[in-house]
Amino acid sequence: MRRVVALVLGLAVVAAVSGFGRPGPPSWRLLDSGSTAQFRGLSAVSDRIAWVSGTGGTVLRTVDGGRTWRSVGPPDTAALQFRDIEAFDAFHAVILSIGNGEDSRVYRTDDGGRTWAETFRNTDPAAFYDCMAFADARHGLALGDPVDGHFQLLATDDGGRHWDVQSVAVPALDDEFAFAASGTCLAATGRDAWFATGGAARARVFHSGDLGRHWSVVDSPVPSGPTAGIYSLAFRDARHGLAVGGDYNAPATAPNGAALTRDGGRTWTAARTVPGEYRSGVAWAPSFALAVGPTGSDVSRDGGRTWTRFDTGSFDAVACAGAACWASGEKGRIARLS
Template identity: 45%
Template sequence: MTSPSWRFAQTATSNTLITLDVVDAPRGHTAIWAAGGGFRGAVGGAVVRSVDGGRSWRDVTPPGGELDEFRDVEAIDHNHALVLALNNEVTGEPVRIYRTVDGGANWQQVFRAADPKAFFSCMAFFDHRHGLAVGDAVGTKFPLLETVDGGRSWHPAPAGGMPDTVPGTGALATGTCLVTKGRHDAWFGTTGVGGGGRNPQVFHTRDGGRTWTVSETPLPGTATNIASLSFRNLRDGLAAGGNFDPRNNVDVGAVARTSDGGASWALGGTPAGFKNGVTWIPGHRSTAIAVGPDASDITTDDGRTWSRFDRTLLLGVNCSAQARCWAVGKDGLAARLVLPRR
């Protein structure tokens, strides 16, 4: 297969964008929502939106959000979306979730953590009403929030069905550390825990978050982290991430793959550098894209091998159901994936 390429566009911000959600909008257009801020210590939160396939962009950052770090955006359609803002050390604000129903013209704060130290990393929706959010472990349990009304309200989910984890385990706030497939299945990936001697794990629910199972990945080293997950169907999935090697001052990429819904994992090929985001390309069997600070890579064999095709710093990647794939990254850059003709 001839290598793909990115077609770049400048969005309505110069702040680094970290995550995005791409949805097929009415009249054949593609809506792209992206969010970011706080990458590598930089200040400057932003939420941007395009409803014409990336030809034009608007800055739709919630009021005061220029001081925030937005690490997840979940788009229901071209007008309805939610964004997750992390704890703000400058303003003292805790984790918050904002919701818009008018394309970002107005935002409503629909969740505000009571504990300023509480940390929630990612959100994901099963459908337009039911969704979950996951945070860093509190003691030996991962906290979950759930919504059953499209994100209008969020409440703690029962913890009784959640397996224990090692204290200090977290989930990287990349926007895709928690993903869903179908009406009831969801997965989230964790950081490795050196003190617990445990490699990164993947938690899986088959009943919308009431009960969970957990499996350990073979990603090498307890300093390795899962940054992003993607499932092509209920069985075939990828977990991408890596670690920083201080001895050689390089980012090291790592990928694990599953063909049984996450019950077991095998090592995939090694991509070029740490991977912040990974996604399957709908309609292109066995093909996925992974992006990170060092490079973009493609696999055409279910993650067994990877090939670098671009060196631009990109941090989030997502495809719509119609295989319209976009990535975002440094300085407010957006990129549309161009695949060679088959």
């Protein structure tokens, strides 16, 4: 018995000294992308496969955990900004470029970026598409800012090979729009989809239970304004979601800049401890959540109720595939979480 007690006490001492059993702070490991583009589009497939997209028509892909990156963007697209990318594996991906009129386009590849097919080009000069989300490999949506008072949608049921233009019946507020900051103003899982807004008097979250056919909308506690609101959404399942944002033009302060829902987006509550600064991307991992922005990164281990800063580097987007988390941003910055 004494030996058992001594062994237990010894293990307790080791645990206290080493921190064994308690999660340590995460950290980003910067990778050499070989690019100076700004990567606001990011899709994490696994711990080895990730895609990024950004300025200058740039698309990069890694299949070896970020040790090497291959430039695989469509030809003749240097004038486009690919703000969102949704990848399904090492070979199949869909990218969205943003801008007024014909600058808003969608491309798809089935061979790892060796060839691309343009599957949508916007012909409405008043339309501007912001972000995409896929509920599975076939069903996806792309969100556009309001035209004639209503948000625009693209819907696909064949993996982005064809798109139908739709309009959200719920009217937009005056000056309301979505942010094309990290490709995550729209989220989807199963039959549920959500998108977040800003720009107007209130930052709101729209929800559809039938992948875009019908929508409802609720107010959020995140402050809104001409350059403020919710910039990013992430849902762990049909009930648990996170929202982050702030004001792009005042990145050093963001009161109530993070919120959470436990009822599928019917109600939103401000986090008890927020990042306190503008955040443009948020993502779930199995046991924690991450938020990133130009002034730093934060982690939450309690479902978004409290956030703790762990890095001060600049990132625009974050995405996780299981526990494998990636971040991307300005000047070719790409990182993996350690």
